[in-house]
Amino acid sequence: MFQHFPTFSRTSLFLLLSLIAMVPLYGQDALSPNQRVTVLPFSLSFEGEEDVANYPKMLAEVVQSALGQTKRFIVLERMNLDLATEEIDRIFNSEQSAYFNRSSQDLIQVGKLLDAKYIFTGNISNVATAINTGGLYVAEFGFTIKAFSVETGKVYITETFNISSGKSGLKLIAGETSKREALNKALQNTVVPIQEFIDKYFPLEAHFKRVHKATKGGDILEIVIDRGFSSGLRTKQKLNLWLPETEATQLSLVGMGKIGSVKIIELESNSAICRIMEGRAALRAAIEISGKAATEHILLRSTID
Numbered sequence: 001m002f003q004h005f006p007t008f009s010r011t012s013l014f015l016l017l018s019l020i021a022m023v024p025l026y027g028q029d030a031l032s033p034n035q036r037v038t039v040l041p042f043s044l045s046f047e048g049e050e051d052v053a054n055y056p057k058m059l060a061e062v063v064q065s066a067l068g069q070t071k072r073f074i075v076l077e078r079m080n081l082d083l084a085t086e087e088i089d090r091i092f093n094s095e096q097s098a099y100f101n102r103s104s105q106d107l108i109q110v111g112k113l114l115d116a117k118y119i120f121t122g123n124i125s126n127v128a129t130a131i132n133t134g135g136l137y138v139a140e141f142g143f144t145i146k147a148f149s150v151e152t153g154k155v156y157i158t159e160t161f162n163i164s165s166g167k168s169g170l171k172l173i174a175g176e177t178s179k180r181e182a183l184n185k186a187l188q189n190t191v192v193p194i195q196e197f198i199d200k201y202f203p204l205e206a207h208f209k210r211v212h213k214a215t216k217g218g219d220i221l222e223i224v225i226d227r228g229f230s231s232g233l234r235t236k237q238k239l240n241l242w243l244p245e246t247e248a249t250q251l252s253l254v255g256m257g258k259i260g261s262v263k264i265i266e267l268e269s270n271s272a273i274c275r276i277m278e279g280r281a282a283l284r285a286a287i288e289i290s291g292k293a294a295t296e297h298i299l300l301r302s303t304i305d
Contacts, residue, residue: 038076038114039064040121042143043100052127058187059143063120066194071232072204076114100146104153111150118156119148126162129179136175139165139182141190145197157201163190195234199302204231206239208298211287212273220280220287222273223262225300230269237264239300241279243286259286262300274300 042056068075100123111119126142141163147156165176165185176182206227213222227233241260260279264272276283283298290297 034072034074035117036074036076036115037067037118037120038111038116039067040110040119042122042124045123045125055127055141055183055187056124059122059124059141059190062187062190063122063145063194066191066198067120069195069232070198070202070204071230072198072202076116100144104148107148108150108153111148117150119150121146121148125160127183129182132175134175136177137165137179137182138175139179139186141183141186143190145194147201159197159201161190161193161197163193165189199237201303203301203303204233206231206233206272206300207295208241208287208300209271209295218284220276220283222265222275223283225272225274226270226295227300228270228272229267233264233267233272235264235267237302238262238277239264239274239302241283242299242301243297244299259283 039060041060044052044056064075067073100121107119111117122143122145124141124143126140128140128142130138132138142161143163144158144160146158148154149156163186165182176185204227206225209224209226211220211222212224214220225239239262240258241262242257243259245257258279259282261277262274263277265275266273286298287294
């Protein structure tokens with residue numbers, strides 16, 4: 001299939017790839033595979049109805065499930081966390097509502113107690129319901145997730161979300177027949193944004209394997225990568241194409257980074273077919289200059305900008 005690619009000179013390849021905007025990887029203490037993480041209950045920064053009091057625990061469980069589904073981490077099971085509750089309560093003075101704002105020293109203590117490299121916690125800042133123009137209930141969640149590095153004693157990343165029970169927020173015509181159903185729908189809708197949060201700040205790495213589909217003119221439409229659902233990848237998940245700086249240097253290219261993006265369209269256990277969303281020309285150029293080493297030089301990361 002590679003015979004369809006047009007031939008580039010090294011100079012033209014350099015100029016073409018140099019036009020692609022470089023995007024630096026996020027952070028230097030990103031979590032390596034099979035590290036232990038734990039999720040503490042979220043807190044509430046406001047007083048709400050009785051039902052609302054259950055959502056901090058429910059949202060924490062959504063985060064815990066999303067972490068587990070990525071298959072990148074060893075997630076401390078709820079049972080094991082419950083066994084340590086007494087000691088955690090002693091550290092936090094039994095104030096679960098204060099988890100999110102505890103000092104770094106307190107979180108380091110908990111991390112060491114649980115043998116966790118990262119602690120995930122968060123705060124729910126808003127739970128709102130309303131009746132839309134169709135007479136149905138819609139709901140909205142406002143919350144923040146914080147990932148704390150036990151090793152560095154610092155917050156690795158904090159991100160705030162505002163998720164509704166429908167795509168257009170509280171003004172959406174479609175809705176639910178009760179407040180509880182609307183709130184549960186909004187809670188369900190937090191799953192994908194949380195997965196994308198994990199993908200962005202704790203990226204999975206895969207390698208290009210081969211071209212799966214190309215036009216007669218050489219435009220690459222689909223590629224195969226060396227990771228699949230056994231690595232936690234998902235259909236429709238987006239990945240960035242990378243030519244790492246160290247690899248680019250070996251190819252006499254300086255300072256490369258992101259060269260495109262793909263979307264997973266088909267999954268197997270240890271491989272996936274991806275559709276090229278952007279960067280076809282840059283990918284073709286990288287394959288041309290890399291030759292047989294393309295499977296080593298061209299990477300895919302779940303970091304999404």
